[in-house]
Amino acid sequence: MTFSLYWMQSGGCGGDTMSFLNLAFPPIHELLELLRIRLLWHPSLSTLAPSQRQEQDERLRQGETPLDILVVEGAVVRGPTSTGMYDTLRGRPKKDLIAALARRARYVIALGTCASFGGIGVDAYVQTVGLQYRRIEAGGLLGADFRSEAGLPVINLAGCPCHPDVLAGTLTTLVRGDPLELDEFHRPLDWYGMLVHQGCTRNEYHEYRVEEVEFAQSGCLFFHRGCHGPLVGGPCNKLLWNGQSSKTRVGIPCFGCTSPHFPPSYPFFETQNIEGVPVALPMGIDRPHYLVYKTMAAAAAPERLKHRVTKI
């Protein structure tokens, strides 16, 4: 049995394609072979002539060619004035083709934060939405009640970009017919049920509130440098990028790119705080307890951390 996959690029930077092309274990062609996935269309990997693609698109629209997995990368563009004419294919709004294919597909995957939640263009003139969300608001292009042929909502693989192993793992789960547990924003718990903070090599600095104030110091990036690691779910410090690193490991704060609120309306490298205490606290903690805990922890910080002897 083979699985057909159609990859649609819409309003985005193409970063999720770039990320997926870097899949290493196994490389893309081996993954597709192992899972018996037949690629109907991918903008960087397919060789169909425009007329062949057009014919295929029509067959898919009509249901004459079965579609197992639809992957959409990039936000759905609705502007100007809900026509979608800012993002077209063959003179027609891409949003209409996306909606038509989604109705035919067994599974629909929104790849990246723009496709999942609308991303950078939500409040801009391009009027973007995600496939089933507009930020945290359910709805998006397909509506809150949308379910694909297999009975699942759109599977949101958030991230800017999404880690290639997350897509590879999701495809493997779907092809094998294994259950896929989703969180409240329809992101698979296997990859979004952990915090970016988990696995960060700066954890001990966070614990004792030894903070990085200037870049390139050792220390935690939460209190001054805008790190969202304890605020958002994502596997960035578990599935390392290129198999070896992450933002926080090289001294860049996590920007919270898996969150429906991404991108934030304030600068990436600043922590919003009130009298030195971050406005957004680690997921699940209340303010009074956090204040007491952090004051005591800072007072108890070991000298090797205060002097930043412990390597990151």
Ligand code: SF4
């Ligand atoms: S740098 Fe960010 S992810 Fe790392 S320990 Fe600090 S808050 Fe957590």
